[in-house]
Amino acid sequence: MEFSSKLLERAVNEMSQLPGIGKRTALRLVLHLLRQPKEQTTALAEALQTMRLDVKFCKSCHNISDVELCEICSNPNRNAEVICVVEDIRDVMAIENTSSFKGVYHVLGGKISPMDGIGPHDLNIETLVNKVKQGTTKELIFALSSTMEGDTTNFYIYKQIQDYDVVTSTIARGISVGDELEYADEITLGRSIVNRVPFEASLKS
């Protein structure tokens, strides 16, 4: 792609560094900005930069936060003895939307994935293990995605804390509510049969 302006070319190149945005899409977005008032571009550039430079991570759960201790960790109505272990902040937002969880979170920041060069020390695992060692934690809920990397991460954490007095669980895998059995994949259906729950329990939830 040949550009008639170096400034335009640089903006398009930087924009196309973002995941899922190619050169053509980047050009479309940049030309859109050119048609809008200058203030919009200034606001976008400033919002991105202050976000990147000033954003803080909660010192307890590593969730994104504007203060040292995030709203969830500092809320006295949340049960700090139950910790839900998640991969990133989007999972926290998804679980918070369900209003089904009254404990606190621990954001790992990823999954152990040797293929991508991500080892245990690149993740917030040590602080989680320290929390368990302090003895105030009663239950860890592993809510990582059900992939090879997710299972590896679960197992790595489990190995480090198995000698301590803490209950571990993983979120239930099974058929989605409202889904037809015949279209479910075999592994999910198989797991949901093995991990069946008493009918009385299912009535309550």
Place this chain on the structure above:
Amino acid sequence: MEFSSKLLERAVNEMSQLPGIGKRTALRLVLHLLRQPKEQTTALAEALQTMRLDVKFCKSCHNISDVELCEICSNPNRNAEVICVVEDIRDVMAIENTSSFKGVYHVLGGKISPMDGIGPHDLNIETLVNKVKQGTTKELIFALSSTMEGDTTNFYIYKQIQDYDVVTSTIARGISVGDELEYADEITLGRSIVNRVPFEASLKS
């Protein structure tokens, strides 16, 4: 969507102002920036802002340029007597890629579209008409998209210059090279029959 950080929320909101980018995509992009070095966000923000503030438009053809007169207009090897009228800079790039055009361009900046509140005075039509009035232009090639708005714009310009000594043409509409006839839409196929070219002429192109 509830955010744990106002900075994050503002960045996502600004990002989702861009066309085709919703809140979820914006969040994905912003979280990607958070995982990258700070320099990347700074470079993106700076590139967008300098582009928006410092970009110039060629005083002759209104193409995006870093200098007063763009490279195409200032090139002595281009035929300034033939002007190709296009909607925006992407069309210039597309036509330049074909290497089939040796004249100059005139970028209107859009099409007349009363539905979107765009009238003739929002476009660079006056400067085009002035060029024709000066008498140095021999041919105008209308290369706008073949829609109601494009046709309206063509006709509006034609009405203003019809009394002057200038040839007007539109780019040919027809079946794409390599396309099967049976899958072409009827209007295009119909036009390509009406506007058939002598077989000898087709051998040369």
